[in-house]
Every structure is written in C-alpha cells, then in structure tokens.
Amino acid sequence: MSSTAIDSAALKNCITETNVPGYENPYRGKVRDVYNIEDDKLGIVASDRISAFDHIMKQAIPYKGQILNSLAAFSFNHVDDVVDTHVVDVPHPNVTIAKKCEPIPIEVVIRACLTGHAARVYNSGKRTLCGVELPDGMLINQKFEQPILTPATKAEEGHDEDISEQEILEQNIVDPKIWEEVRNKAFKVFERGQKIANEQGLILVDTKYEFGLYNGKVTLIDEVHTADSSRYFYADGYEERLKNEEPQKQLSKEFLREWLMDHDFQGKEGQTLPNLPDDFRIKVYKRYTELFEKLTGNSFEPTALSMDTFNQELKDIFDQY
Ligand SMILES: Nc1ncnc2c1ncn2[C@@H]1O[C@H](COP(=O)(O)OP(=O)(O)OP(=O)(O)O)[C@@H](O)[C@H]1O
Ligand SMILES: [Mg+2]
Structure with missing residues (x-):
C-alpha cells in the first residue's frame, strides 16, 4: 500500500478499544490503553481514538495509533541523551513497553x-x-x-x-x-x-x-x-x-479543532459532538502521515490490523516481559 492510500477496510478496522486477555482493568486514557504488565512495567497501547476539547470523537482515525506511537518512539530516541525516558521497548507499532513511573x-x-x-x-x-x-x-x-x-x-x-x-x-x-x-x-x-x-x-x-x-x-x-x-x-x-x-x-490537531468549531462544537455543555465523515477521517489520517513522514524523513508503512486478532497479539507481546 502506498503511504497515503487507504481503503474502506482500514476505516472499519480502527482500534477503538483493547481488552487483552489475562491483563485486566487497563487505565483508559483518551488515546491510550495502559496495562500493568509487571510491578514496574506498563504496556501502553496507542489506539486509533482521537480527542479534541477533552472529548473523544465517536469515529476513530485509521492507523493513528501506529503513527502516534512510532513518532513518539522516534522522538524519544532522539532525546534520550538529554533526559531519562520511560521507553523500555517498542515491540509493535502500536505498543510501547514503559517504566512505570509515579x-x-x-x-x-x-x-x-x-x-x-x-x-x-x-x-x-x-x-x-x-x-x-x-x-x-x-x-x-x-x-x-x-x-x-x-x-x-x-x-x-x-x-x-x-x-x-x-x-x-x-x-x-x-x-x-x-x-x-x-x-x-x-x-x-x-x-x-x-x-x-x-x-x-x-x-x-x-x-x-x-x-x-x-x-x-x-x-x-x-x-x-x-x-x-x-x-x-x-x-x-x-x-x-x-x-x-x-x-x-x-x-497538528488544530485543523480538527477548527473543523469541530465550524460544526458548532467546542466541548461546551449542551453542544453535540458531530460525527466525523469518512472523507474527513481520511484527511486526518493524511495529516498525521504527513507529519510523521516530514519529521522522520521515512515513509509511513501501515501495519494492517484486525480487532479480532489484535487482543491476542497484545497478550503474546505482554507475556514476553
Ligand atoms: N511511564 C508512565 N508511567 C506512568 N504513567 C504514564 C506513563 N506514561 C504515560 N502515563 C499516563 O498514561 C496515560 C496515557 O493515556 P492518554 O495519553 O490516552 O491519557 P490522556 O487522556 O491524555 O490523559 P488522562 O487520561 O491522564 O487525562 C496518561 O494518564 C499518562 O499520564
Ligand atoms: Mg495524553
């Protein structure tokens, strides 16, 4: 698949929530599901959820979790001579194994x-x-x-x-x-x-x-x-x-905020969260890809995922730590 081509399967197969067998009660942030995998280690899974004005959108963005986690991994790598970072390992494009910090x-x-x-x-x-x-x-x-x-x-x-x-x-x-x-x-x-x-x-x-x-x-x-x-x-x-x-x-995510404001949403009480149309979701995906490619100088190659197998894949990964 070319870096920005996207098909309808990708729109359907977004990772909206994970439930890893044997690893109960993750902390669910707006974007990440955070699992305790050892006393001092976390398994942080970047989902395809997107938030703005402190609200999680009803539709997810294809591959956003991979782009985000991979870009974070790239950037952590480039600052780890300046600061201690939480990264232990990045065993999958969506996953960071991290030191559990206070x-x-x-x-x-x-x-x-x-x-x-x-x-x-x-x-x-x-x-x-x-x-x-x-x-x-x-x-x-x-x-x-x-x-x-x-x-x-x-x-x-x-x-x-x-x-x-x-x-x-x-x-x-x-x-x-x-x-x-x-x-x-x-x-x-x-x-x-x-x-x-x-x-x-x-x-x-x-x-x-x-x-x-x-x-x-x-x-x-x-x-x-x-x-x-x-x-x-x-x-x-x-x-x-x-x-x-x-x-x-x-x-940045600013253009999502602008789109929401154009659709009368600023996260205020009484406002209704609009649905993100498919063509807009693809646009958001392209923006995330553009930043990844521009900043890293590499093309983004999506890893196809399906919700049916992803939870088991995560379990196999977590079991290794
Ligand atoms: N190494 C770490 N140790 C402990 N907590 C961490 C670590 N890395 C990230 N976190 C926490 O895990 C969560 C990541 O989830 P996410 O970024 O989706 O949350 P958020 O919605 O931005 O924030 P929150 O849910 O805290 O308001 C955040 O609460 C973050 O503070
Ligand atoms: Mg956060």
Whole structure:
C-alpha cells in the first residue's frame, strides 16, 4: 500500500478499544490503553481514538495509533541523551513497553510562539500567562525571544488549569529540587525538538511534556513531540505569513479543532459532538502521515490490523516481559 492510500477496510478496522486477555482493568486514557504488565512495567497501547476539547470523537482515525506511537518512539530516541525516558521497548507499532513511573501532576508546556491558548489569552488583553510576562506589540504566531514555560495542572477531571511555577512551589505540588530538574530538562528536550524540526523544514511551535519519577529519577513519560502533544509550522514562508498576519501552515490537531468549531462544537455543555465523515477521517489520517513522514524523513508503512486478532497479539507481546 502506498503511504497515503487507504481503503474502506482500514476505516472499519480502527482500534477503538483493547481488552487483552489475562491483563485486566487497563487505565483508559483518551488515546491510550495502559496495562500493568509487571510491578514496574506498563504496556501502553496507542489506539486509533482521537480527542479534541477533552472529548473523544465517536469515529476513530485509521492507523493513528501506529503513527502516534512510532513518532513518539522516534522522538524519544532522539532525546534520550538529554533526559531519562520511560521507553523500555517498542515491540509493535502500536505498543510501547514503559517504566512505570509515579506521574508528576503537571503538564509541562513549552512555547516558542504566541499561538493557540497563549494567543487567545494575549488577544483578551492580558500580558501575563502562567506568571510569565508577555511583551506588548506581538503578532499572533510570532516567536518569543526565548521559549517560555506555561505549565498546567493535570486535572483528574475536566479541563487543565494554567498555573505559574511560583504557585506549583507554593502549593507544594512538586518538590522544588525536582521541579528545578523538570524545568531544565523540559527546555533542553524542547531545544532538541526544535533542532530536529528545523532540519526537516518545520518549526516546533509548542509542546506538552509529562514527567514522572522512576526510582526517584526524573523521567520523561507519555509521548513526546507528536501531533497530539505538539504544534508544528512549515518554516518555508513563515516570516512572510507572519508579516502579512496570515494563518500559518500547521501540522497538528488544530485543523480538527477548527473543523469541530465550524460544526458548532467546542466541548461546551449542551453542544453535540458531530460525527466525523469518512472523507474527513481520511484527511486526518493524511495529516498525521504527513507529519510523521516530514519529521522522520521515512515513509509511513501501515501495519494492517484486525480487532479480532489484535487482543491476542497484545497478550503474546505482554507475556514476553
Ligand atoms: N511511564 C508512565 N508511567 C506512568 N504513567 C504514564 C506513563 N506514561 C504515560 N502515563 C499516563 O498514561 C496515560 C496515557 O493515556 P492518554 O495519553 O490516552 O491519557 P490522556 O487522556 O491524555 O490523559 P488522562 O487520561 O491522564 O487525562 C496518561 O494518564 C499518562 O499520564
Ligand atoms: Mg495524553
């Protein structure tokens, strides 16, 4: 199959939920099913679910789990000289075997540009975001002089809330020494992500990291520099578009959010989640593929899967650890 060709079987065979025999009660995130496979190991299965505005869409995206997990694996690989990562093994395109960490309950968001949430805050007239001062006179999507850290609390339920570094420390959410290490590592990982993106003609605009502790050591967990956790712009023409105040060419989930807003959905109470039509699901698949191929320089070769056999395949994989 060519990298972007897709057929109706792929639309029907999406991995929406896994149930691995012998491995009960996985934690189901919006995208991943997380299984305990050993006291200190997790089997993290990236499904084809897609979420936006904190809601899981009713239709899944063909091969999204594979693209996401493979891109995360690529990116983890490229930062593991800068930070300890949770990756133990990637035995299947959808699966990461990871060190089971004690999560640090903060979303560590780094931004190189005034985009997304930061832009919305800026447009509302505010000039501080998470305790960080924003200079006057910036254009939307303009680069900051230095990347900024704008953390959010990882809420058990509902929306994540902005928080300043000072508040994180005052409220004893993270030990000061550990926080110092987390923030330093986050900036270093971001710098590396920018370098990799630049080499491929992309700009890493912003990203969200999660960290955990493994035997007391600060460890990068979850996913890194993927389309779900990051925004990228095409570098080519960026300055021109910025000057003309035109939208940037993005590779991220933003266009799903835009499509949803065009269909009157922003995750607010009383709004109905629209169905994603097949042609749109294919478009989303192509966007994910485009980012994978652009960033890694490799073509994406989908591995055909069927829900009938996948759970057993996962069991066979988990049994090996
Ligand atoms: N190495 C790890 N150790 C412990 N927890 C991890 C590790 N890697 C990822 N996680 C957690 O596993 C879950 C991954 O699932 P997913 O990304 O689908 O969740 P989410 O919907 O983004 O987040 P959540 O469900 O926590 O709101 C997240 O809760 C993440 O914090
Ligand atoms: Mg997540």
